[in-house]
Amino acid sequence: MDVNGKQFKRFLERYDILAEQNSKEKAKKQHAKGKLTANERIQLLLDENTFEEVDAFVKASQTASDFGAAGNDNYGDGVIIGHGKIRGRLVFVYAQDFTVMGGSLGLVHATKIAKIQDMALKMGAPIIGLIDSGGARIQEGIASLAGYAGIFHRNVHSSGVIPQISSIMGPAAGGAVYSPSLTDFIFMTNETSYMFVTGPNVVKEVLNEEVTFEELGGANVHSTKSGVAHFIYEDEENTLRGIRKLMSYLPANNIENPPVREFNCEQPDYEEKLRDLVPDEPDKPYDVKDVIQLIVDTDSFFEVAKYYAANIVVGFARMKGKTIGIIANQPKVLAGVLDINSSNKGARFIRFCDSFNIPLLTLEDVPGFLPGTGQEHEGIIRHGAKLLYAYSDATVPKITVILRKSYGGAYCVMNSKNLGGDFNFAWPTAEIAVMGPEGAVSILYRKKLAEAEDPVLMKKELAKKYRDEIANPYVADEKGYIDEVIDPAITRRKLLSAFEALENKHVNSPSRKHGNIPL
Amino acid sequence: MRRSKKNTEKYIALSAEGKKFEFRDILNGEVKVNNKTQKIKFRQNNGLNFIIYKNKKYLVDILEKDQNKYEIIVNGIGHSFTVESPFSYRRKKFLEKSKQNSKTESITAPMPGKIVDVLVENHAEINKGEPIIILEAMKMQNEILSHVSGTIKNIHVKKNENVMKDDLILEVEK
Amino acid sequence: MKITKLLIANRGEIAVRIIKTANKLGIKTCCIKTSHEPKAHYLSLADEIIDFTDIVSDVPEFLDVDRIIEAAVAHKVDAIHPGYGFLAESPYFAQRCDDEGITFVGPSADAIYKMGNKTIAKQIATKHKVPLLQGSHGNVSNFDEAIQIADKIGYPVILKAASGGGGRGMRIVEKASQMEKMFKLASNEAEKAFNDPSVFIEKYVRNPRHIEFQIFGDKQGNIIHLGERECSIQRKHQKLIEECPSPALSPELREEMGAEAISIADAVGYYSAGTVEFLLDEDKKFYFMEMNTRIQVEHPVTEEVTGLDLIEMQIKVAEGDSLPIKQEDVQLNGWAMELRINAEDVQAGFSPSLGVVHKVIYPTGPGIRVDTGMYDDSVISPNFDSMVAKLIVHADTREEVIKTLKNALNSFWIRGVKTTVPFHKYVLSHKKFMKGDINTSFIEKELDAFYETDQDEIMLAAFLASYDFAKELENESADDVNFEKGKEINPWVLNKRLKSL
Structure with missing residues (x-):
């Protein structure tokens, strides 16, 4: 080949144009807004020198030129797609480029994303989308909407087959929000990313309500109030680091098992501190994360949706290097009660783990479902059923440790033996019963209490009696609803051997198209 | 190479009081103070962590960390720091500038305890230094004072309620 | 009557302190175990434990007179030492002990009642022409x-x-x-x-000094004073530093105030340990404030300077012995100072610092005494007072005491909770404090901060944060996540997994 020839010259020229397109001035513009460019993000996300771009030189379709889209002569059409490696493992990536027509989604842009989605699914490799887009490209009209629908369809198609992760690095407005919401996890960067179906301008026009971007759909809102975002980070570098971290817990697809971390874990199998963590007083709060830290490999707990429905704690952790998923009631927040939000949060996490062969550990200390008209009218029955369904439907190894309270319907829901729990352990502090002692004695001794001289004291004494005789783990243990009451100090050792025993668990589900989860 | 490209040569630690420290090649255990390189050594003894610096022993502990936010204890005194890369530092500065015109200020509980009394009402005017609630902790009643002047917007606590440290008590519109 | 078995109706450092003397005197001890701190250190030192952990009650354990009396009877103790606090100042409690034939280690119920009620106490003081506000x-x-x-x-x-x-x-x-x-x-x-x-x-007197006199009486009617304690370093009326003697008192003034203190105690037929508190204004005029009818937190400084064991004297007096010394035998030797180490966050306005003490190492050395009930794995609970230890130093001069205290604070190590140690370091270096120029408004008026900000400490904190962050980045990029292992699946499960998809 003649490197001075016409063909090769054109080859080089195109690279010059692309370089100019990604000029320093453009990068500066992004940087000035506290944001990185699409290229920089990919570099930070992937292992060094592993990114291979696909379709870098594709151009926007020139057919729908009415509204000036013809001016869009950029290479790539505002999205970078390709593949690379995270810790040496193949992943597929697309990153929207806000500097090209505001990252808006046109037909070609959509086709590129669809192409990488198809590749990821074919290869059984995870896909990561870095989103920074103003939404549909208005000039391209219906073609752009069709593009979205194509992406959504592929998202659903890949769901439960390969891990799909979205990171919102700038705006994601209108239709753009639905692709991320169909994926498994959403990352957001504080203060520079937004997600909303309709923006502040429309809200103002329709409802005459003044609201800022941040208040309407900022990272804070989605990680605390709506529960849309699972991870929130202070800046983009940490956000991308977070994705790398999450990937280290996940398998590449639903056939593989999760990866194993090989390192010498200092966590002792025998930990006396666990005996003191749960207070003897049933109403005293404690942080269930302290329990988690002492059971799993040191510093391996990676919490999901930390700030949303904090009355339930979910996240990944490792035991002897192997990934598990943890669902734990959090007595520190609302006494660890189950409500609509926590049921949803727990259910979705369980579904993810079950899809990707991640064993489940449930740490239970739950006083029950949150009572009240608010919860009932919003459908706690329907939402609580999701958690029940998710637990019951999951075929991965499922282990429960009852730390303290386990009452009524909440007992059933939290992976009880008859719901399919493989191993159900309880600490001596466990209280298992149809309802809490105070409630139970109010019903059982209503008359006696009404006649009592000091009903408060009497109630306390009766509650104590009830606790001693009924609400303890030994009754359940003797009836076989608990496999073993264990010394908290040996919890880790017990769990390690239980998970090992369950490693090759398989359940044959009845053949059906899919179940009908109460959505 | 199984790691991503990162600028790991330089870190910037920003204290809550706005102090800024820069460290290069930090894992070598060296700092440059007034152009002189000083060695910093770690010692573990009896379950305590010490730093040896200029022949002096300092008891240190990481009290809390959340992403890049740190709460460090040195000789019994707490210090809040965020650790930034050069890029995230620039981003922080940019966002600070654009945020200066924020309107509402939150008042949070300085310690865990029980709300004995709420002394203010919604929409009331309040001046800096005026008491807003009485909080009982360790059997002492403490007046919690407002650190801003403005209009009370949302009161998040009720009488006889228990609060944890840093729980939101109310918001004041400046 | 000899005491053979003593119930200590208190917890923490004072329980430990009383056990120490009881052991010396060959008296068996009995302590109360509460659900708030079932593994507290003082329990490990007691000969017998009364278990209150199972009790259902709204009344905190150490305020529940009836229950304690009941337990004392059940455990056949012949005396109760209430330490300091509520029980020590409850005439009802002293009376109940009396009724059950249990020796109360402290003054009579009548004396507690009269002095405990400040209005009556003032009437008594007026009657005996003791200066009053x-x-x-x-x-x-x-x-x-x-x-x-x-x-x-x-x-x-x-x-x-x-x-x-x-x-x-x-x-x-x-x-x-x-x-x-x-x-x-x-x-x-x-x-x-x-x-x-x-x-x-x-x-209200502005800028007064808080001067209190340790007095001691026996059942035979002898009363002496053991010199004063200056407790002017206070925050919100809570004492933080106490010393004996006071830099403000001349021997003449000491004699005069001591005599007034004795006359008050005498008026109620006082026996056992007691403390008469005065305010001393800038013109060296003093006013009677109140009398505390119990052993005080700060009693160790008096012990150090007089060489007496006040708890032992309390027990002996309770047994009916007369005082072992007369007023003229009382000698104040050298200087002693006590720093109260509280589990409080000085940076957050002295708010309680709760949690678990992972590790604590106390200073040791000549002249250094530590009274404490806090050891490794102690739990600092909101149910109790925040004072966790007392660091006491005795030396020849005030300057030496301060120097030794400073060194001691520099080898006091604790991990898990924050304490008032940084505050003490700061106060001990304050010019006016070093000169002894102090009053009860000292903290409010003389201190511009509650702790010293050391530039090296701040830099090291920044360093540690950055170091840990860098280290974590390094660890995260480590090559130890093995993806291949995830593909090694047992054929049994792989086969079934594939079939069921």
């Missing part, structure tokens, strides 16, 4: 009345709980407009802490 004669029922009295004696005035002590239920009122709010606060707090909302008013 002007104020309301008796309790004030509402704030209107409070305003009237305050107008008469002039502002500033101070509101105090009638049955209180230790700073609770106290409020200073600078002007009439503050009265309503302050009255409410003082009364509320008094009700909470002492179950009695009544408060009284007196003239």
Whole structure:
């Protein structure tokens, strides 16, 4: 080949144009807004020198030129797609480029994303989308909407087959929000990313309500109030680091098992501190994360949706290097009660783990479902059923440790033996019963209490009696609803051997198209 | 190479009081103070962590960390720091500038305890230094004072309620 | 009557302190185990434990007179030492002990009652011509009345709980407009802490010193004083540093004040250990404040300087012995100072610092004494006082004491909770403190901060944060996540997994 020839010259020229397109001035513009460019993000996300771009030189379709889209002569059409490696493992990536027509989604842009989605699914490799887009490209009209629908369809198609992760690095407005919401996890960067179906301008026009971007759909809102975002980070570098971290817990697809971390874990199998963590007083709060830290490999707990429905704690952790998923009631927040939000949060996490062969550990200390008209009218029955369904439907190894309270319907829901729990352990502090002692004695001794001289004291004494005789783990243990009451100090050792025993668990589900989860 | 490209040569630690420290090649255990390189050594003894610096022993502990936010204890005194890369530092500065015109200020509980009394009402005017609630902790009643002047917007606590440290008590519109 | 088995109705450092003397005297000890700290250190030292962990009650364990008496009878103890705090100042408790034939290690119920009620105490002082501050004669029922009295004696005035002590239920009122709010606060707090909302008013002296006299009496009617303690370093009326002797007292003044202290105690037929508190104004005029009918937290400084064991003397007096010494035998040797180490966050306005003490190492050395109930894995619970240890130093001169204390603080190590150590370091280096130029407004008026900001410490904190962050980045990029292992699946499960998809 003649490197001075016409063909090769054109080859080089195109690279010059692309370089100019990604000029320093453009990068500066992004940087000035506290944001990185699409290229920089990919570099930070992937292992060094592993990114291979696909379709870098594709151009926007020139057919729908009415509204000036013809001016869009950029290479790539505002999205970078390709593949690379995270810790040496193949992943597929697309990153929207806000500097090209505001990252808006046109037909070609959509086709590129669809192409990488198809590749990821074919290869059984995870896909990561870095989103920074103003939404549909208005000039391209219906073609752009069709593009979205194509992406959504592929998202659903890949769901439960390969891990799909979205990171919102700038705006994601209108239709753009639905692709991320169909994926498994959403990352957001504080203060520079937004997600909303309709923006502040429309809200103002329709409802005459003044609201800022941040208040309407900022990272804070989605990680605390709506529960849309699972991870929130202070800046983009940490956000991308977070994705790398999450990937280290996940398998590449639903056939593989999760990866194993090989390192010498200092966590002792025998930990006396666990005996003191749960207070003897049933109403005293404690942080269930302290329990988690002492059971799993040191510093391996990676919490999901930390700030949303904090009355339930979910996240990944490792035991002897192997990934598990943890669902734990959090007595520190609302006494660890189950409500609509926590049921949803727990259910979705369980579904993810079950899809990707991640064993489940449930740490239970739950006083029950949150009572009240608010919860009932919003459908706690329907939402609580999701958690029940998710637990019951999951075929991965499922282990429960009852730390303290386990009452009524909440007992059933939290992976009880008859719901399919493989191993159900309880600490001596466990209280298992149809309802809490105070409630139970109010019903059982209503008359006696009404006649009592000091009903408060009497109630306390009766509650104590009830606790001693009924609400303890030994009754359940003797009836076989608990496999073993264990010394908290040996919890880790017990769990390690239980998970090992369950490693090759398989359940044959009845053949059906899919179940009908109460959505 | 199984790691991503990162600028790991330089870190910037920003204290809550706005102090800024820069460290290069930090894992070598060296700092440059007034152009002189000083060695910093770690010692573990009896379950305590010490730093040896200029022949002096300092008891240190990481009290809390959340992403890049740190709460460090040195000789019994707490210090809040965020650790930034050069890029995230620039981003922080940019966002600070654009945020200066924020309107509402939150008042949070300085310690865990029980709300004995709420002394203010919604929409009331309040001046800096005026008491807003009485909080009982360790059997002492403490007046919690407002650190801003403005209009009370949302009161998040009720009488006889228990609060944890840093729980939101109310918001004041400046 | 010899005491053979002593119930210590208290916890923490004072329980440990009393056990120490009881062991020395060959007396068996009995302590109360509460659900708040079932593994507390003091329990490991006791010969016998009374288990209160199972009890269902709204009354905190150490306030529950009836239950303690019941347990004392059941465990056949022949004496109870209440330490300091509520029980030590409850005439009801002392009386109940008496009724059950149990020796109460402390004064008579009558003396506790009279001195415990500040209004009666003042009447007694007036009768014996002990100098007093002007104020309301008796309790004030509402704030209107409070305003009237305050107008008469002039502002500033101070509101105090009638049955209180230790700073609770106290409020200073600078002007009439503050009265309503302050009255409410003082009364509320008094009700909470002492179950009695009544408060009284007196003239407030600016910048006084807090000087108290340790007195001791026996059942034979002998009363002596063991010199003074200066407790002017206070925050919100809570003492933080105490010393003996006071830099402000001349031998003549000491003799004069000591004699007044004895005359007050004498008036109620006092025996056992007691403390008479005075305010000393800038003109060296003193005013009787109150008498504490118990052993004080700060008793060790007196012990160090006099060489006496006050707990031993309390027990001996309770057994009926007469005092082993006379007034002229009392010698104050050298200087002693006590720093109260509280589990408090100095940076957060002395708010309680709760949690688990992972590790604590106390200073040791000549002249250094540590009284404490806090050891490794102790739990600092909100149910109890925040004082966790007392660091006491005895030396020849005040300068030497301060020097030794500073060194001691530099080898006091604790991990898990924050303490007042940084505060003490700062105060000990303060010029006015070093000169002994102190008064009860010292913390409020002389300190611009509660701790010293050391530039090297700040830099090291920044370094540690950055180091840890860098280290974590390094670890995260480590090559130890093995993806291949995830593909090694047992054929049994792989086969089934594939088939069921």
